[in-house]
């Protein structure tokens with residue numbers, strides 16, 4: 393009994409791994425078993441379930457598939473992110489994309505999609521970079537559509553509340569302009585200013601769904617550090633579905649450890665991990 397409680401068997405792990413791969417595209421090789429075991433303990437506790445075996449049975453039951461899957465993915469997905477992560481993309485935004493958009497004077501808002509937005513650091517960084525570019529002059533408006541598979545991270549993105557250490561490396565002038573300190577000095581938290589929070593629309597979306605219920609004609613799509621969790625055919629399918637939502641001439645960003653090598657998509661490389669829709 394005790395053994396069963398403390399260990400997720402290989403058979404049960406493989407069942408879960410297959411379920412997660414089918415539903416979310418995420419690859420979970422056996423090397424991740426220990427990590428998954430650790431992450432799932434929270435779910436056992438939340439459901440007052442004593443053993444991993446019982447938990448797996450519950451997940452596969454009709455009610456489990458309806459109710460638990462969504463919470464399981466919250467703990468299984470890796471949500472690592474940061475403000476100004478992979479800064480060369482934001483430099484490119486400031487130096488190339490935003491000046492071009494300003495010059496075009498389309499009169500339309502700049503439409504951006506952060507397609508695996510995690511807890512919001514990526515979309516808020518984009519908003520800060522645009523605000524810094526515009527310097528308070530409302531030459532054009534912008535919107536940032538934010539999606540992720542995990543409901544838990546989306547809640548955090550909507551709240552825009554972060555521990556102080558998350559913004560330790562953010563330049564002081566940026567902190568002052570875009571983050572509000574808690575009135576309670578005991579609390580080491582900051583909150584994104586409401587003007588930026590308003591720019592985000594936050595929705596749950598599974599990138600492996602056949603149809604994306606999102607707006608279209610995006611000018612820029614960020615798809616960073618999520619494809620690494622998918623196998624090649626899933627990557628190709630996701631990239632093509634995202635590309636359909638990008639306007640011709642729109643810009644597509646991948647994470648720095650990701651590439652389009654061996655993938656057929658209507659995207660032309662501008663520089664490493666930066667592409668244009670053709």
Ligand SMILES: C[S@@+](CC[C@H](N)C(=O)[O-])C[C@H]1O[C@@H](n2cnc3c(N)ncnc32)[C@H](O)[C@@H]1O
Pocket residue numbers: 416417418469470471472473474477507508509510511514539540541542545597598599600615616617618621647
């Ligand atoms: C490592 S984070 C990357 C966050 C951000 N893009 C960045 O680069 O800092 C990966 C995110 O992808 C999300 N994710 C994983 N599988 C997904 C899927 N099938 N559909 C949508 N989002 C997914 C996870 O929940 C997680 O928040």
